[in-house]
Amino acid sequence: MRMPEPDRDVLARRAQIAEDLRRIVPGEGVIVDADERRPYESDGLTAYRQSPLVVVLPSTTEQVSQVLRYCHENGVKVVPRGSGTSLSGGALPLADGVLLGLGKFNRILEIDFENRCVVAQPGVTNLGITNAVQHEGFYYAPDPSSQIACSIGGNVAENSGGVHCLKYGLTTNNLLGLEMVLVTGEVIRLGGKHLDAEGYDLLGLMTGSEGLLGVVTEVTVRILKKPETARALLLGFPTNESAGDCVAAIIAAGIIPGGMEMMDRPAIHAAEAFVHAGYPLDVEGLLIVELDGPQVEVDHLIERVEAIADAHGAVAKQVSQSEEERQKFWAGRKAAFPAVGRISPDYYCMDGTIPRSQLPLVLKRMGEMSAHYGLGVANVFHAGDGNLHPLILYDANKPDELEKAEAFGADILKLCVAVGGVLTGEHGVGVEKRDLMHEMFDEIDLKQQQRIKCAFDAGGLLNPGKMFPQLHRCAELGRLHVHHGQLPFPDLPRF
Amino acid sequence: MTTVLRPETPAQVAEAVAWAAADEAPLELVGAATKRGLGRPVQAGHTLDLSALYGITLYEPEELVLSAGAGTPLAEIETALAGKQQQLAFEPPDLGPLFGAPAGKGTIGGALACNLSGPRRIKAGGARDHFLGFKAVSGRGEAFKAGSRVVKNVTGYDLCKLLAGSYGTLVALTDVTIKVLPAPEKTRTLLLVGLADAVAVRAMSRALQSSHEVSGAAHLPAALAAALPVELVARAGDAVTAIRVEGPGPSVEFRCAALRRELADLGAATEELHSHNSALFWRGLRDVAPFVADRQTAVWRLSVPPMAGAQVVTTLVAALDVLGKSQYFYDWGGGLIWFALPATADAAAETVRGAIAACGGHATLVRAPDETRVAVPVFQPQPEPLALLSRRVKESFDPRRILNPGRLSAAI
Ligand SMILES: Cc1cc2nc3c(=O)[nH]c(=O)nc-3n(C[C@H](O)[C@H](O)[C@H](O)COP(=O)(O)OP(=O)(O)OC[C@H]3O[C@@H](n4cnc5c(N)ncnc54)[C@H](O)[C@@H]3O)c2cc1C
Numbered sequence: 001m002r003m004p005e006p007d008r009d010v011l012a013r014r015a016q017i018a019e020d021l022r023r024i025v026p027g028e029g030v031i032v033d034a035d036e037r038r039p040y041e042s043d044g045l046t047a048y049r050q051s052p053l054v055v056v057l058p059s060t061t062e063q064v065s066q067v068l069r070y071c072h073e074n075g076v077k078v079v080p081r082g083s084g085t086s087l088s089g090g091a092l093p094l095a096d097g098v099l100l101g102l103g104k105f106n107r108i109l110e111i112d113f114e115n116r117c118v119v120a121q122p123g124v125t126n127l128g129i130t131n132a133v134q135h136e137g138f139y140y141a142p143d144p145s146s147q148i149a150c151s152i153g154g155n156v157a158e159n160s161g162g163v164h165c166l167k168y169g170l171t172t173n174n175l176l177g178l179e180m181v182l183v184t185g186e187v188i189r190l191g192g193k194h195l196d197a198e199g200y201d202l203l204g205l206m207t208g209s210e211g212l213l214g215v216v217t218e219v220t221v222r223i224l225k226k227p228e229t230a231r232a233l234l235l236g237f238p239t240n241e242s243a244g245d246c247v248a249a250i251i252a253a254g255i256i257p258g259g260m261e262m263m264d265r266p267a268i269h270a271a272e273a274f275v276h277a278g279y280p281l282d283v284e285g286l287l288i289v290e291l292d293g294p295q296v297e298v299d300h301l302i303e304r305v306e307a308i309a310d311a312h313g314a315v316a317k318q319v320s321q322s323e324e325e326r327q328k329f330w331a332g333r334k335a336a337f338p339a340v341g342r343i344s345p346d347y348y349c350m351d352g353t354i355p356r357s358q359l360p361l362v363l364k365r366m367g368e369m370s371a372h373y374g375l376g377v378a379n380v381f382h383a384g385d386g387n388l389h390p391l392i393l394y395d396a397n398k399p400d401e402l403e404k405a406e407a408f409g410a411d412i413l414k415l416c417v418a419v420g421g422v423l424t425g426e427h428g429v430g431v432e433k434r435d436l437m438h439e440m441f442d443e444i445d446l447k448q449q450q451r452i453k454c455a456f457d458a459g460g461l462l463n464p465g466k467m468f469p470q471l472h473r474c475a476e477l478g479r480l481h482v483h484h485g486q487l488p489f490p491d492l493p494r495f
Numbered sequence: 496m497t498t499v500l501r502p503e504t505p506a507q508v509a510e511a512v513a514w515a516a517a518d519e520a521p522l523e524l525v526g527a528a529t530k531r532g533l534g535r536p537v538q539a540g541h542t543l544d545l546s547a548l549y550g551i552t553l554y555e556p557e558e559l560v561l562s563a564g565a566g567t568p569l570a571e572i573e574t575a576l577a578g579k580q581q582q583l584a585f586e587p588p589d590l591g592p593l594f595g596a597p598a599g600k601g602t603i604g605g606a607l608a609c610n611l612s613g614p615r616r617i618k619a620g621g622a623r624d625h626f627l628g629f630k631a632v633s634g635r636g637e638a639f640k641a642g643s644r645v646v647k648n649v650t651g652y653d654l655c656k657l658l659a660g661s662y663g664t665l666v667a668l669t670d671v672t673i674k675v676l677p678a679p680e681k682t683r684t685l686l687l688v689g690l691a692d693a694v695a696v697r698a699m700s701r702a703l704q705s706s707h708e709v710s711g712a713a714h715l716p717a718a719l720a721a722a723l724p725v726e727l728v729a730r731a732g733d734a735v736t737a738i739r740v741e742g743p744g745p746s747v748e749f750r751c752a753a754l755r756r757e758l759a760d761l762g763a764a765t766e767e768l769h770s771h772n773s774a775l776f777w778r779g780l781r782d783v784a785p786f787v788a789d790r791q792t793a794v795w796r797l798s799v800p801p802m803a804g805a806q807v808v809t810t811l812v813a814a815l816d817v818l819g820k821s822q823y824f825y826d827w828g829g830g831l832i833w834f835a836l837p838a839t840a841d842a843a844a845e846t847v848r849g850a851i852a853a854c855g856g857h858a859t860l861v862r863a864p865d866e867t868r869v870a871v872p873v874f875q876p877q878p879e880p881l882a883l884l885s886r887r888v889k890e891s892f893d894p895r896r897i898l899n900p901g902r903l904s905a906a907i
Pocket of ligand 1: 043
């Protein structure tokens, strides 16, 4: 993965830059020492590492604003970072860039049950929000598996999802307001405790913008009352097709489960060996279907889902009879990544989305690719919304295996796009999928996206080298080539 | 005289816009032109009529996805969905009649471009939340695409969000893909009769804070309740607070009973609307039916923190008393206020925006004569850095300001 060539001039000014930043963020908030910079070298995509120019850890919006203004005026790049759990290298530092860590923004600012929202600083963890409101029976719905660690600011930047997003939406559907700082240091507020943006929906645009448009310094999210109860079904199928068909039939019957997850045989076996969740081992596809709501609704829907599963040839079927049993069903799925980590020295987690009907084809082709590359693959799958997480098994200590795993991963993502899906469902483009963007978008599509980047950051200082395969200068992108001519299609109806 | 261009293919749209960009000839974009009165009036020599981009091109019920030409009537989409017991969960309003246009004509492109959402917004999200992908022509005359046909997608910027509510000032949409959802098996609406506004807002907040998945929460003062086409409501003879639950039969009955029990301490008389009457009632609210008949009034739409709703209305009613009688009702649990007042030259814009300054939110002048909508900002004015950023975003799509110039603000 090639990153933009570091600016030697900036590298040479490291000491001066650190000193200037210390005037803005005094004391330990600026880190220059090489050893102390090391923990920031990578995010969740650990195959890539780069030590940043300096790390700065501001604790107020005013400091963020001054840091950005300083970097803007001095032509220094900035990479924002929350908790560093990105799986796409979104928070990968730049050798000539300031790493702007938001870890000190760790306070919940307001809990407003009556308006059903929480105002938090961006460094608060995803789970921290639920923890702050659960004494009243509330929770924050989007639940990435990394929720104990990842920050709400990072969730906004990546538009993160989780197993409950099928019913309750992604980050973008649960976000009400933001305070953010532009690269020029200007502070703007979007939304608030009310619904819908005024003017252009920049709140929606910011969500999933991967730190390229601004630095989030405050977040207002919607909270929900916990459903009265939840029960889960564990369903085993002899083929992936029948499991996939069952998912389609549940949705076609008008049922949107709280969660609907699928695992393939290798994932089932790895998870079962690790946590002993009681998964059937002689099946090709395993579904966990969770229904939540009032007891009467859950019991009613469980019956209907059972009938659908029977009609689609489920060969194993368990229905949770207690909260403990429900948790046990989930334990295997939740531990799927570390479970795969036990059977292989390393694994590489992919994140494409496909139209669900394409699942059998995609799994079959993935099997062929697995044979071609000589690397195993285990699949966990947000079945309800078609988001695949193939885990490619490899050994980084063997020569070429990382490259092979990456090539395998790229082939999977190309296949996702070819069948009508997308490169990434929730992990972001980052550096990881940057060079695959052409699979989905043509040059005009990408240039339009980059023009938006120019509207926010004309100098390209915020998180450059991420998301876009090619960097264009804003002046060049803005140029409009016009061809004067006649009023078009004179033969068309006009009135 | 304005010329109407009615391209029949996306390529012709691109051709028309490229021509307009070259000649710096502003275009007014319309679908079925039902919402011409919404937004700041556009000054354009030509109209780009997108209604020929018509028809559902993909509908896969079990994948919850539908694609259609931007000019496809909503009514046609809703009929197709109803055939599979599905719906547009964001409940797009039909604002045609509010502007004196016929009902049932609005297009999907128009609904998305204006980000119009109905009462279910509080539970299911708005138009923006169901907009998955599109093909469009930018003001540069370039055809491009973004998003996809799958729900979970973070590949590149989320331009669907940006286009929802852009009122045709960034692109001409040619094809759109939306998320669709199952229609509920059953609907019940709990009515609480005779609550004062502030009490009603608290009651709605309590209902929304419960785990009963309330999908509509509205409050109508007595005068407006009497005007609704639902007998139980009209007959109440008093203010009516309405709380909707939807879902499988047994669940709906359970939740409706539970809400009735949990709100019993308010001492209000209660009634229930079943599926058919619920549909009539919420459709009326969705389409702002109480304000359709009297076209002389100016209509504002305010989005505020729900708990601030009653206070905002009290302030407004007191301040606008001198103008004559104003009328209002609440949706979104108090967070959405529809407010009608006798028309004046400036539609009392400063007073209205002053009333929400303290609590935050935004006020849109939805219906007023053209002169008024030129004289005062239709959409909430933005502070300087945000206004400038919005302008740069506009320029990034439409550098020559040829698409609906002036529709969002004088500068955009
Ligand atoms: C074990 C594991 C499981 C995971 N499971 C899921 C899952 O189920 N679903 C899912 O969606 N993701 C998942 N992830 C991915 C990751 O946790 C999410 O993308 C998360 O939102 C990143 O948050 P963060 O605070 O760690 O952000 P970081 O990794 O620090 O940064 C991510 C991106 O956001 C930007 N950024 C961070 N903070 C800000 C800010 N305040 N302002 C502007 N930009 C900012 C960074 O520049 C970077 O581009 C998982 C990761 C791991 C390691």
